[in-house]
Amino acid sequence: MIIRPATVVDLSRLIVLFQQEITYQRQINPFFNFSPQFDWRDFVEAKLKKLNERVLVAEGDDTLLGYIDVRAVASSESRPPKKTMTRFFRREAPPSLVRACAVGWIEDCYVQTQFQRQGIGRALVKEGLTWLQARGVGRIELAVSAANGNGRAFWEKQGFSAFRLLMSKETE
Numbered sequence: 001m002i003i004r005p006a007t008v009v010d011l012s013r014l015i016v017l018f019q020q021e022i023t024y025q026r027q028i029n030p031f032f033n034f035s036p037q038f039d040w041r042d043f044v045e046a047k048l049k050k051l052n053e054r055v056l057v058a059e060g061d062d063t064l065l066g067y068i069d070v071r072a073v074a075s076s077e078s079r080p081p082k083k084t085m086t087r088f089f090r091r092e093a094p095p096s097l098v099r100a101c102a103v104g105w106i107e108d109c110y111v112q113t114q115f116q117r118q119g120i121g122r123a124l125v126k127e128g129l130t131w132l133q134a135r136g137v138g139r140i141e142l143a144v145s146a147a148n149g150n151g152r153a154f155w156e157k158q159g160f161s162a163f164r165l166l167m168s169k170e171t172e
Contacts, residue, residue, distance in 0.1 A: 001120065003127045006048060006055040006067065013064045014057065015040045021110035028147045031168075054131050058111070058120045066111030068124040072135040073103045101138030104129075125158050 006014055019040065025032040047055055053071040057064050106128060111120045132140055143166065144151045 001058055001060040001065065001123070003056055003058050003123055006057045008045070008048060010057060010064065011041065011044060011048075014055070014067065015044050017057075017064055017067050017110060017112070018044060018108075020112065021108055024110070025145065025148075029145050052135075053107075054128070056124060056127050056131070058115075058124055060115075065115040066109070066120050066124055068109040068128040069107040070128040070132055071105045071107060072132055072137055073105060102136045104132035104135075104137035104140035106140065106142035121154060122158065 022032050022034075044055075047053055047069060050071070052073070053069065055067055055069045058066045106125075109121060109124055109128070111124070129140065140160075142155065142160065144155055146152075
């Protein structure tokens with residue numbers, strides 16, 4: 001098995017993996033329901049073009065076994081200061097209370113069912129973290145569905161822990 005950056009050559013096989021991951025997520029939470037106009041090809045192609053995002057694939061015997069999608073987000077220190085308009089003058093926004101650092105985000109990590117529990121996910125995470133750390137990331141975040149017990153257990157084994165609880169409610 002090798003782990004490498006995904007390319008446009010992988011596009012059709014990568015789209016299948018993204019669709020499998022969403023199908024899995026939809027079984028856990030019906031929130032993952034795309035509009036009929038959603039275009040998988042455009043979605044995945046856009047990801048492959050972004051400089052601050054990397055899709056890595058695990059490949060074995062000419063088969064894509066899984067992928068991880070990671071993104072580096074610039075720190076607030078590297079962004080220009082925000083200006084706020086008051087009635088008579090402009091002023092700089094106050095500094096953040098949180099230590100400024102580049103943040104990494106793990107968008108998705110998925111391994112095909114038949115290849116799970118073979119260390120592929122762990123290897124993808126390791127390579128994803130290496131890519132993020134090379135970009136100066138000081139903290140890495142991800143979101144996992146509260147109903148996804150297997151996913152939460154996997155991420156805890158990778159050293160992640162809950163620090164914020166995101167709650168939602170469907171409107172009526």
